Amino acid sequence: MEPTSSPAALLLFAAACFLCVAASAARIHSGDFDSYYDKHCGGVVPRQPKIASESASSYAMLLQFYGGYFSADGGRRSGGESGHDLKRAVSFTPMAMHTTESEDVISLHGSLVFVDPYVSAIFGKPKNRRLREFHVRRPRIPVRRGTVKFGLNGYWSQSSGKLCMVGSGVFFNRSFHAVFKLNYPLQSSINSSFVSGVLESLDGGDGAGGADHFGTVSVLALRSGSVDYEYSLIEKEGGIGSFDKFDDGKGDNLSSEKLGQGLCLALTRNSAFDLEYKIVCGGGKCNPLGTDVGFLPKAMSFTVIRCLEEGKMQLLLKFQNVTNVYYGYHNFDPSNTLIGEGEWDLKANRWCAVACRILNFSMSLTDAFAGNCSIKLCWRFPATFSVINRYPVVGWMWSNETVKDSGYFDKIKFRGHNDALPGVKYEYGVRGSAIPCESKAGKHKGKRYPNSYSSDMRFDMSIKFTKGQIAFGYSSPLFVGDKRFNSHLYNGSYMLTAHQTENAVQLDSTHGLLQNISYTIRFKPRDNFELGGENLSSKAVVIFAEGTYNNETGLLCMMGCRHVTQSGAEVYGSMDCEIQINIQLRPLTGKANEKIKGTIKSTRGKSDPLYFDSLDLASSSMYVEQADESIWRMDLEIVMVLVSNTLACVFVGLQLFHVKKQPEVLPFISITMLIGLTLGHMIPLLLNFEALVTNHNRQSIFLGSGGWLEVNEVIVRVVTMVAFLLELYLLRMTWSARHGDEPRGLWVAEKKVIFVSLPMYIGGGLTAWFIHQWRNSHRSPFLRRGRIGYQQVLFWGDLKSYAGLVLDGFLLPQLLFNLFFDSSVEALSRSYYVGTTIVRLVPHAYDLYRAHNSGWNLDPSYIYANHRMDFYSPAWDIIIPFGGLLFAVFIYLQQRFGGRCILPKRFRGTPVYEKVPTVGTIEL
Numbered sequence: 045m046e047p048t049s050s051p052a053a054l055l056l057f058a059a060a061c062f063l064c065v066a067a068s069a070a071r072i073h074s075g076d077f078d079s080y081y082d083k084h085c086g087g088v089v090p091r092q093p094k095i096a097s098e099s100a101s102s103y104a105m106l107l108q109f110y111g112g113y114f115s116a117d118g119g120r121r122s123g124g125e126s127g128h129d130l131k132r133a134v135s136f137t138p139m140a141m142h143t144t145e146s147e148d149v150i151s152l153h154g155s156l157v158f159v160d161p162y163v164s165a166i167f168g169k170p171k172n173r174r175l176r177e178f179h180v181r182r183p184r185i186p187v188r189r190g191t192v193k194f195g196l197n198g199y200w201s202q203s204s205g206k207l208c209m210v211g212s213g214v215f216f217n218r219s220f221h222a223v224f225k226l227n228y229p230l231q232s233s234i235n236s237s238f239v240s241g242v243l244e245s246l247d248g249g250d251g252a253g254g255a256d257h258f259g260t261v262s263v264l265a266l267r268s269g270s271v272d273y274e275y276s277l278i279e280k281e282g283g284i285g286s287f288d289k290f291d292d293g294k295g296d297n298l299s300s301e302k303l304g305q306g307l308c309l310a311l312t313r314n315s316a317f318d319l320e321y322k323i324v325c326g327g328g329k330c331n332p333l334g335t336d337v338g339f340l341p342k343a344m345s346f347t348v349i350r351c352l353e354e355g356k357m358q359l360l361l362k363f364q365n366v367t368n369v370y371y372g373y374h375n376f377d378p379s380n381t382l383i384g385e386g387e388w389d390l391k392a393n394r395w396c397a398v399a400c401r402i403l404n405f406s407m408s409l410t411d412a413f414a415g416n417c418s419i420k421l422c423w424r425f426p427a428t429f430s431v432i433n434r435y436p437v438v439g440w441m442w443s444n445e446t447v448k449d450s451g452y453f454d455k456i457k458f459r460g461h462n463d464a465l466p467g468v469k470y471e472y473g474v475r476g477s478a479i480p481c482e483s484k485a486g487k488h489k490g491k492r493y494p495n496s497y498s499s500d501m502r503f504d505m506s507i508k509f510t511k512g513q514i515a516f517g518y519s520s521p522l523f524v525g526d527k528r529f530n531s532h533l534y535n536g537s538y539m540l541t542a543h544q545t546e547n548a549v550q551l552d553s554t555h556g557l558l559q560n561i562s563y564t565i566r567f568k569p570r571d572n573f574e575l576g577g578e579n580l581s582s583k584a585v586v587i588f589a590e591g592t593y594n595n596e597t598g599l600l601c602m603m604g605c606r607h608v609t610q611s612g613a614e615v616y617g618s619m620d621c622e623i624q625i626n627i628q629l630r631p632l633t634g635k636a637n638e639k640i641k642g643t644i645k646s647t648r649g650k651s652d653p654l655y656f657d658s659l660d661l662a663s664s665s666m667y668v669e670q671a672d673e674s675i676w677r678m679d680l681e682i683v684m685v686l687v688s689n690t691l692a693c694v695f696v697g698l699q700l701f702h703v704k705k706q707p708e709v710l711p712f713i714s715i716t717m718l719i720g721l722t723l724g725h726m727i728p729l730l731l732n733f734e735a736l737v738t739n740h741n742r743q744s745i746f747l748g749s750g751g752w753l754e755v756n757e758v759i760v761r762v763v764t765m766v767a768f769l770l771e772l773y774l775l776r777m778t779w780s781a782r783h784g785d786e787p788r789g790l791w792v793a794e795k796k797v798i799f800v801s802l803p804m805y806i807g808g809g810l811t812a813w814f815i816h817q818w819r820n821s822h823r824s825p826f827l828r829r830g831r832i833g834y835q836q837v838l839f840w841g842d843l844k845s846y847a848g849l850v851l852d853g854f855l856l857p858q859l860l861f862n863l864f865f866d867s868s869v870e871a872l873s874r875s876y877y878v879g880t881t882i883v884r885l886v887p888h889a890y891d892l893y894r895a896h897n898s899g900w901n902l903d904p905s906y907i908y909a910n911h912r913m914d915f916y917s918p919a920w921d922i923i924i925p926f927g928g929l930l931f932a933v934f935i936y937l938q939q940r941f942g943g944r945c946i947l948p949k950r951f952r953g954t955p956v957y958e959k960v961p962t963v964g965t966i967e968l
Contacts, residue, residue: 077197077210084223084246085208089199092144094151100141103150107200107207107228109239110135112265113377114158115409116166116258132160132377134263136226148203156194156213156224156243158261163190167215167258194243196224205230207241220258221246227410228267234277234385234400234417237349237358239265240410262409264378266360268349275356277398277417278385287389287396287422297393298425300355302467307388308351310425310465311395314437316345317458319363320607320614330454332363332419332441333380334401339365341380342614344458355388361399361421378402383414384421396422401451416451418444423458425465430474431562431605432619434522434588435459470523472560472590475621481594481601491631493598494667496524496559500629501593503640503665507567510657517567517584519627519663524561562590563602565625565644575656583609587644589625598629600642608654620654622647627661632669639664677894681908682760684890688883688908689763692725695879696770702873703777710781711790712871716797716857718775721880724851725768728913729761793865797857805850812846848914852884852924855931862935862943870939881932887914888921895921 081091114134140153160166198209205228213220224243229236243261303310319341321330331340341363351357361382379402386397399419405412423439437460445452494500501524507515521529568584575585591602605621607614627642640663648655666674703710782790855877861867887909894909895918909916915924934946944952 080210080221080223080246081198081208084210084244085198085225088206088208088225089149089201089204091199092146092149092151094142094144096142098143100143100150100152103141103200104138106267107138107152107154108136109265109267111376112136112239112263113409114160114243114261114263116261134158134265136265144199148201150200150202151198152200152209153195153197154209156196156211158192159190161190163192163215166261167192167220194220194222194224196222198224200228210246222258226263232267232273234358234383235414237266237383237414238412239263239267240412242410264405264409264412266349266376273350273358275358275385275387277400278356278387287420296427298427298465298467299393300388300390302427303425303465306353307355307395308348308353308357311351311355311357312348314460315347316343317437317439317460318343318607318614320457320459320618322455322457329447329452330456332382332443332453332456334451337379341365347376355395356386357395357397358385359383359397378405378409378412382419384417384419386421389422392424394422394424396420418449418451420444421458423460427467428469428471429522429562430471431588431590431603432474432621434562434564435461436465436468468528469526470528470562472562475590475603475605481599481626488597488631491598492633493595493629493631496561496593496595497527497529498668500632500667500669501529501561503663505567505640505661505663505665507569507644508660508662509569509573510659511573513569513573515567515569515573515585517565519563519565519661522562522564522588525559557594557596558592559595560590561593561600561602562588563600563604563625565589565604587623587625589623591625598631600625600627600629602626604644620646620648622654630667632667678907681906684908685760686763688886689760689767691879691883692767693763693770695876695883696767696774698879699873699876700770700774700777702876703774706870707781709869709871710778712861712865712867712869713774713778714797714858714861715775715778715782715794716801716861717854718771718778720851720857721854722768722771722775724847724854725764725771727847729764729768789865793861796864797860800860801857808849809846844913845911845915849924852914852928853931854884855881855928855935859931859934859938862938863946864943866943868939868942872935872939874936877935878932881928885925885928888916888925891916892918892921 078091085091110133112134113132135157136154137157138152138154142151144151158166192213192215194211194213196209196211198207198211200207207224207226207228209224211222211224213222222243222245224241226239226241228239241263243263245258245260300307329335331337333341343364343366345362345364347360347362349358349360360376361384362376363380363382382399382401384397384399386395388395397420398417399421400414400417401419402412403415419441420443421439421441423437425436426433426438439458441456441458442454443449443452502518502520504516504518507517509515523529565587566584585606587604587606589602589604591600593600602625603621604623604625605619606623608618608620623644624647625642625644627640630638630640640661642661643658644661645658646652646655703713858872858877891909906912937945
């Protein structure tokens with residue numbers, strides 16, 4: 045019996061596709077809309093005939109919202125903040141809106157989208173219908189599995205603010221019918237900022253609680269479209285005069301004129317903050333969210349709802365238990381979010397606000413409101429930086445209640461992370477002068493180091509701990525002298541934008557070679573590690589340092605400070621400023637193995653709780669000058685690739701011209717040699733252009749545009765294709781000549797060539813495989829260490845390199861053929877075998893030159909003399925050219941004196957004697 049599984053599989057697959065399409069099409073049709081709407085929405089907003097010719101799209105901004113919160117249990121989830129809660133959001137977008145015969149009612153079609161990695165917990169998974177499971181290729185366009193989208197139609201009443209819509213949504217090939225009800229506040233103030241409502245499941249045909257029933261989902265969002273917002277909360281507090289508790293740094297702040305581009309942009313530019321607590325919070329009142337949220341916030345971010353250029357702003361304050369994680373636009377959870385209003389204080393040059401907690405949402409989101417508005421906060425933009433104050437925004441948050449009140453919490457300090465604003469100056473020497481570096485005088489003689497104002501001073505780095513852990517980060521200057529260091533990408537390279545500031549207070553630098561400099565050093569370990577008693581499992585280490593840089597020796601000598609966490613939170617004033625950083629920069633013309641090296645060590649005693657073992661710093665970052673040289677080298681190598689491939693075509697053409705003049709020599713060319721050369725030109729065409737131009741993406745970073753490489757990619761492909769076709773044509777001609785009137789023994793000699801060369805090639809391949817296995821053994825010192833553990837070199841790369849070695853010795857089959865057949869026929873023209881040999885061997889000579897060029901050997905990107913396509917090293921670069929030239933000499937001798945002339949006389953076989961003319965008479 046023939047198997048029937050294949051037709052059955054196709055039938056079941058077609059049935060599954062049909063069910064998917066049917067489920068997607070199972071929506072509320074226009075003919076059923078009236079009955080559905082009248083039944084579920086008629087008592088909320090009565091249905092009105094719409095006027096299709098009159099659009100009402102101007103109301104779309106009033107009704108849309110993004111990043112709202114939703115819950116299937118009516119309120120917040122227990123257990124505090126979790127990772128996927130940060131990504132949870134609901135959005136509503138009105139699409140087609142029209143007026144109706146009633147001036148009060150607007151007809152609209154909209155899209156309601158729920159996003160949650162665990163959205164299946166609400167809408168459920170499909171029941172197992174025991175269908176055969178199919179594994180289908182993933183679609184080219186990624187599908188968001190945590191998304192449910194509803195298409196809705198309904199009406200909105202302007203007078204009541206109520207919206208009611210009915211429609212359908214699809215999830216896991218199932219269709220849901222639902223009614224969506226929202227309540228838009230009529231007034232625009234702090235308490236009327238919320239839009240709340242519910243999405244209720246309708247009967248899906250199998251009764252309530254069936255497979256297509258999901259229950260009720262509550263929605264809470266922010267109304268941000270109104271322009272007539274009343275800042276009643278900040279005005280009720282009496283304006284800026286009620287923020288006297290914020291007395292930190294008055295008179296040393298940037299004014300609104302120095303912020304540039306308006307207050308709104310300056311305020312929103314710095315919207316993420318770390319929190320510092322005044323005391324160690326061990327059960328005390330220090331949580332701005334209250335005592336029942338389940339976590340102590342470590343970070344705060346704010347989202348602007350609306351802002352006026354004079355500095356008035358409504359905002360959301362979101363608190364998190366992790367740092368450097370900020371999700372979504374208007375994305376919030378009412379359990380960890382405050383809502384507030386603020387304005388700019390022109391006299392004190394600061395921004396102050398009043399914030400409220402979101403209350404009464406635990407049972408029903410529709411009853412949530414802003415209450416307990418006793419939280420105040422102010423922040424400023426410091427005009428002076430130092431090693432202990434390196435943040436562009438510093439502020440305080442406090443409670444206006446008494447200690448006995450339930451909503452009271454201790455004063456909290458917060459600080460922002462963005463770049464310094466224009467007009468900021470730096471004050472050196474706040475913590476004293478840096479400890480001078482010691483260096484040998486003659487060690488740096490004749491070497492050049494980066495200029496202190498160049499972008500070379502910024503570099504990526506790796507940090508090695510004493511226990512073997514590796515961390516990655518970067519080091520970047522903040523101020524160089526009195527100029528602010530701003531490095532940014534320009535055409536793929538980091539450029540320095542130096543902003544002249546007011547005269548900075550200088551360190552003691554009497555020597556002209558020393559330059560005052562301040563640095564930000566940031567790194568984050570991949571594994572759990574303790575630094576000075578602090579667990580760094582989920583936190584980056586940020587060290588602020590200042591000191592001097594010696595332009596003549598390339599030495600950075602600095603002392604640094606870092607914030608210290610106590611009992612899981614940062615306490616105000618807890619800083620470790622006993623950190624010494626010494627960094628030796630690499631010379632501009634360094635060797636390949638030279639790196640930027642340094643140490644970060646604590647100057648405290650080993651018994652001190654903040655002491656930590658010395659950390660080793662290293663970097664292989666490329667300087668701008670070296671990048672320029674690398675660009676020039678790549679341009680040169682592109683030209684060399686083009687020239688070498690063009691010459692290969694020329695030499696094959698000369699060989700074709702040679703055999704055209706002397707067609708009788710064609711059978712004496714080794715077919716094995718021609719097959720190897722043909723494959724050598726064909727494989728790069730099949731593998732990808734990476735075989736010729738390595739790492740296109742990385743090089744385009746330096747070039748700024750991949751256009752030059754892309755043009756040459758086409759040219760090289762064309763030239764390589766021409767060489768391949770010419771070699772193939774020569775192979776066809778030789779093969780055809782062998783099937784004509786050939787001398788006896790040619791195929792026998794060819795078979796001997798195969799029997800000898802093939803085991804040699806296979807043996808060499810096995811040797812390459814064994815070497816590959818040994819090099820990549822965990823016990824081998826050749827194992828490469830990458831950014832993520834130990835990385836092994838792929839065998840395919842070693843195999844391609846071995847194939848390049850075989851092509852370097854392309855004359856070996858012809859040499860063997862001449863030897864076995866004892867041929868002295870000039871089958872190969874001198875220009876062909878000498879020229880092709882030179883084309884194959886010149887890359888090795890170039891690699892020797894490149895290895896001894898201090899600027900080029902730092903860049904591992906190769907276009908010409910690619911290390912992935914041949915064996916390259918100082919030893920191979922000598923052995924391979926010597927062997928190739930020796931083969932060419934042997935071919936010359938064989939074609940002149942016979943195929944076995946290269947062997948000793950006793951191995952040349954039976955001698956052939958020449959006939960000697962006889963003498964007729966010998967007279968005595």
